[in-house]
Amino acid sequence: MRTSPVWNPQQYGKYADERGRPFADLVGRIRAAEPATVVDLGCGPGNLTVTLLDLWPTATVHGVDSSPQMIEAAQPLATDRLTFEVGDLREWTAAPESVDVIVTNATLHWIHEQLELLPGFVAALKPGGWLAIQIPGNGDAPSHAILRELANTEPYAEYASEQSLRADVPGPAEYVAALSAEGCTVDAWETTYSHLLQGDNAVLEWVKGTGARPVLQSLPDELRERFEAEYGARLNEAYPQRSFGTLLPFRRIFAVAQKENG
Template identity: 85%
Template sequence: MRTSPVWNPEQYGKYADERGRPFADLVDRVFADQPATVVDLGCGPGNLTATLLDRWPSATVRGVDSSAEMIEAAQPLTSDRLTFEVGDLREWTAPPGSVDVIVTNATLQWIPEQLDLLPGFVRALRPGGWLAIQIPGNGDAPSHAILRELAATPPYAEFAAGKSLRADVPGPAEYVDALSAEGCSVDAWETTYNHLLSGDNAVLEWVKGTGARPVLQALPDDLRATFEKEYGARLAEAYPQRSYGTLLPFRRIFAVAHLLAR
């Protein structure tokens, strides 16, 4: 098992409604008819995975995540139809033709070689199966640009340079090309959500649960506090708090692939 920075389910759970909207929009485009087996790769704390039980009442659902902390948080949701396990997406396999639906939501952006994984995911699908992908496409937004710039400057660079997410991720057209080559019919698109966040320095609280996590955890305790203060001040300037909240534009990329009958 590969090691990675520790996830904090409580911090990640802040703004859960906003984080859940893209998942719902993604699953809404999966037109599977009574699937028997559904897998959520990168399931996190399992709250969104659990919604798949109502989406497909006859299915058994399995959540997989590389974070032991996330899987521990998900375990209270376990039932006879819903299970969770620790596993790395880069090493995940299933018997060919054994899965009806694979969902991977806000996960593949962490894997530079993600397009290389898609053929294996498709092979796991039964004929007529579905693969649904959503990733953030906001790597060039101020929240991430400031993070990369600050992490690359002294005294932080010694520990944190290169720890933040890259700006470049596949776009819809790249998913169409890659998945069409695997015998799939592909629906790919992008959406920019304008999230209205509550609370002080809300964008800092948002990114502490996701994109800023590897940088913050790479820093020693004394530097982490200084970094967070400086990063937070710059975020507050880039995303000013108004009387009605803080606006966070957030681009996301979607691809839904339907495996044609072999």
């Protein structure tokens, strides 16, 4: 299995309500009536995966994530209808036409070759099955631009420069083209959320659980604290804390596709 950053479920769980909004918006567009088999690729700590049990009361749900730490955090949620395993979704396979719904939320943006994976996902779906994708589209936001700039500055660049690189993400039109080519009917869109975060240096706390984590992990202990202080100070300038909280605009891209019925 390919290596993955060591994710921290507790840090990732901060602002869980805000992180969960795109997931709810995504699955709300899936029109599967009574799916039997649902797979969540990139399930994280399982707090969103478990909601699929209520959405589809007759389904069995299986979560897959490359992080052992995330799967360990998810295991207490497991039931006879909900299971979890460590796995790299780039290597995930299922028997052809064996799955009713595949959800992959806030995961594919980490993978350069993500469009190449879509045919395999569609092949795993039963006729009439559904594939639902959500990815962040905020790579040009100050939170990420500052991170890349600082990671490419000495003394950090030696350790962090490569870890700051991110793949270009597809837009809605690219998802429409790629999934239509696989015989799907596609609904794709984008939304910019205006998250209102509470707490000191809230945007730093947000990105420490996601986009900044590979960079922070790449740094030796003696540089990590210094980097975090510099990064946090610049984030405070870009996202000032107000009396009502800190506003974080966050663009996300969605695609929901239904496989043709035979």
